[in-house]
Amino acid sequence: MNKVFIKFxxxxxxxxxxxxxxxxxxxxxxxxxxxxxxxxxxxxxDNGQKAQxxxxxxxQQAISFxxxxxxxxxxxxxxxxxxxxxxxxxxxxxxxxxGRHWKTASAKQQAEYLQLFEKMVVSAYTERFNEYRGExxxxxxxxxxxxxxxxxxxxxxxxxxxxxxxxWRVRKNKSGTYKIIDVIIEGVSMSLTQRSDFSSVxxxxxxxxxxxxxxxxx
Amino acid sequence: MVFKIQMKRFTAGLFTIxxxxxxxxxxxxNKSTDSEIYDPLENVNRTTLKVNxxxxxxxxxxxxKGYRFVTPQAGRTLISNFLRNLNSPTVIGNELLQGDLEGxxxxxxxxxxxxxxxxxxxxxxxxxxxxxxQPEDFGQTLATWGxxxxxxxxLPLFGPSTLRDASGRLVDRYTDPLRMYLSNIDEDELRYARxxxxxxxxxxxxxxxxxDLRRNSFDYYAAIRSAYYQNRQSLINDxxxxxTIPSYDEF
Numbered sequence: 001m002n003k004v005f006i007k008f009x010x011x012x013x014x015x016x017x018x019x020x021x022x023x024x025x026x027x028x029x030x031x032x033x034x035x036x037x038x039x040x041x042x043x044x045x046d047n048g049q050k051a052q053x054x055x056x057x058x059x060q061q062a063i064s065f066x067x068x069x070x071x072x073x074x075x076x077x078x079x080x081x082x083x084x085x086x087x088x089x090x091x092x093x094x095x096x097x098x099g100r101h102w103k104t105a106s107a108k109q110q111a112e113y114l115q116l117f118e119k120m121v122v123s124a125y126t127e128r129f130n131e132y133r134g135e136x137x138x139x140x141x142x143x144x145x146x147x148x149x150x151x152x153x154x155x156x157x158x159x160x161x162x163x164x165x166x167x168w169r170v171r172k173n174k175s176g177t178y179k180i181i182d183v184i185i186e187g188v189s190m191s192l193t194q195r196s197d198f199s200s201v202x203x204x205x206x207x208x209x210x211x212x213x214x215x216x217x218x
Numbered sequence: 219m220v221f222k223i224q225m226k227r228f229t230a231g232l233f234t235i236x237x238x239x240x241x242x243x244x245x246x247x248n249k250s251t252d253s254e255i256y257d258p259l260e261n262v263n264r265t266t267l268k269v270n271x272x273x274x275x276x277x278x279x280x281x282x283k284g285y286r287f288v289t290p291q292a293g294r295t296l297i298s299n300f301l302r303n304l305n306s307p308t309v310i311g312n313e314l315l316q317g318d319l320e321g322x323x324x325x326x327x328x329x330x331x332x333x334x335x336x337x338x339x340x341x342x343x344x345x346x347x348x349x350x351x352q353p354e355d356f357g358q359t360l361a362t363w364g365x366x367x368x369x370x371x372x373l374p375l376f377g378p379s380t381l382r383d384a385s386g387r388l389v390d391r392y393t394d395p396l397r398m399y400l401s402n403i404d405e406d407e408l409r410y411a412r413x414x415x416x417x418x419x420x421x422x423x424x425x426x427x428x429x430d431l432r433r434n435s436f437d438y439y440a441a442i443r444s445a446y447y448q449n450r451q452s453l454i455n456d457x458x459x460x461x462t463i464p465s466y467d468e469f
Contacts, residue, residue, distance in 0.1 A: 096466070124434045131426070149466065160291040162298075169466060182466060187452020191466070193435075193444045200440030215436045 048142035051150040051170045054178040058087045059137030059154070066132040077126050089171060089179035090118050096181070097194040098212075101202050105209040113209075116216035134159045137166075145169070149181070255447055256369045263372040264439050270377055271438075274421075279428075282421035296340040298419045302351060303332050303339025304412065307395050312354040316362045324349050353453055356393075357386030361454040370443055378446040 065071060065079035084090060094117040095102050105113065135158045142152045150170045155163040169182035169189075182191040198212055205211025257263065286294070306329035313322035328344040328351065336343045345351060360382050361367075368381025379387070391397065400409040435441035 120434075127433075128430075145466075161295055186449060188445045188448045189466075192448060193431075193441050196444030197435045197437050197441040200437040204437070212436070 047172065048144070048150055048152075051152050051172075051178055052139050052142045054087075054170065055152040055154060055168050055180075056137070056139045058083065058180070059139070061087075063136065066129060067134065073126070073129065076129050077122065080125060080129075081122060084118070084121070087178075087180055089173070089181050090114075090121070092171070092179075092181045093191055094118070096191050097198050098209075099195045099199050101199065101207075101209050101212075104207075109209055109213060113213060113216070116213065120216060138163075148172070150178075151184075255443060256367065257443065258369055259371060263370065266372040266374055267377075267439055267442075270372065270375065273375065274428075278417070278421050279425070282418055282425060285418050286422050286425065294419070294422065297415065298423070299332070299336070299342045300339045301412070301416050301419055302342075303329060303336075304396055305394075308356075308390050308393070309352070309354045311393065312356055312359045312390075313352075315356075315359045316354070321352055321354070324352065325354075352456065355383075355386055356389040357383035357450070358454050360386055361450075367447075370447075378442055380450075383450065 061083055062080075065076055065083075068076075071079070091114060094114050097117065098105070098113065102110065135156050137154050138157050139152060139154045142150050145151045148171055150172075152168045152170055154166050154168065156166050157163045165186050167184040168180050169184065170178050171181050172178055182189055184190070201215060202209060202212050289297070306325060310322050310325045310329070313319075313325055328342075328349055329339075331344040331347070331349075332339045332342055335341075342351070357380075365382050367383075371379050371381060371384060373379050373384060376384075376387075396412075397409060400406070400412075431441050431445065432438055
């Protein structure tokens with residue numbers, strides 16, 4: 001057993017350390033492998049249908065201002081803010097991103113954080129408006145997740161190249177309207193990634209929420 | 219000479235330790251900053267990431283950008299289709315090892331259709347016909363066999379991985395029939411050309427993603443670690459046929 005072990009580990013070490021000339025993949029191999037086929041069991045409930053058309057509408061709304069060449073950058077930003085307000089539950093998203101540190105923040109910090117978070121999202125996406133190249137959204141299916149949420153699956157289809165699989169976590173709020181609370185691109189949840197980022201910043205800053213706020217204020 | 223042997227022994231010993239911890243860690247629940255992720259080598263990993271980033275910014279990223287600049291999207295798609303088709307034996311083998319006969323059948327149908335009708339694999343006709351590419355590797359196979367991640371590691375040059383996935387990568391490399399064939403007939407240039415074009419093609423596909431993570435994260439290391447785990451989890455779950463959405467637990 002031990003000998004086999006040593007042999008195996010030796011092979012590993014040789015390949016990893018002594019022959020690093022053969023580089024097989026990029027720095028983040030497989031981080032965004034295109035086109036994994038995912039077959040969800042279709043849960044075509046009434047809510048599912050509504051959630052699907054909600055995502056479809058949201059997508060069309062986004063495409064219509066992104067593709068509108070007569071709009072200036074600031075007009076596009078205004079449209080984007082409108083879309084955020086109508087289709088995304090920014091408070092839930094922001095709270096989720098802070099994770100367990102939310103509770104340790106003071107009411108004042110929480111309020112400032114919510115504001116800064118939205119500002120961050122807007123500026124991150126505003127920079128990317130001109131990256132739009134005629135991609136279309138194709139809503140494919142939906143299914144319930146837990147008692148409250150619906151996952152709507154879609155493909156973002158570019159005019160050339162591979163499509164990207166995007167899932168939307170949609171939650172129906174008390175007034176009966178649907179809001180997006182997470183976007184999952186090729187299996188990578190934006191909220192979860194954000195939370196890992198934020199919690200690492202806070203933890204490495206000694207558990208102080210203020211450290212994150214300082215980053216956000218920049 | 220003696221020094222060399224000692225060095226080899228040393229590295230072998232080092233990796234024995236690493237591999238044994240893989241087994242131990244697989245069952246332990248000792249998690250660090252990210253509640254889901256075991257990353258005891260975080261400090262080393264952070265340094266390696268910094269080095270990788272420097273290399274990437276100096277070499278890989280500019281080359282990938284140049285590739286995008288001189289090759290139209292249509293051409294890049296042909297190239298990535300071709301490279302992906304070459305990787306089919308690995309995909310089929312791993313589908314079989316995972317006991318996924320349907321997946322193995324699909325991958326086999328894909329390679330036949332795309333090689334014969336798709337001009338040696340440059341066209342992905344199978345995907346257009348509804349048989350889409352499903353990435354498989356030995357790391358995923360090990361996961362379906364119940365092997366845990368081990369721990370998170372940032373490999374020099376290769377980037378984010380886990381002990382399990384790094385071992386899987388090696389197995390895939392040394393069992394790849396095309397690689398064996400090319401090295402048997404001494405076509406090292408072709409072998410390196412394949413590896414080189416794979417790196418550039420993949421890096422080009424990730425230009426926006428990496429740029430985004432770099433620009434929009436405060437702690438790039440934590441963000442990329444989280445994204446790596448999630449993506450792997452989704453790939454692993456796919457082969458089990460179950461859904462792939464990370465749970466949305468609130469605090």
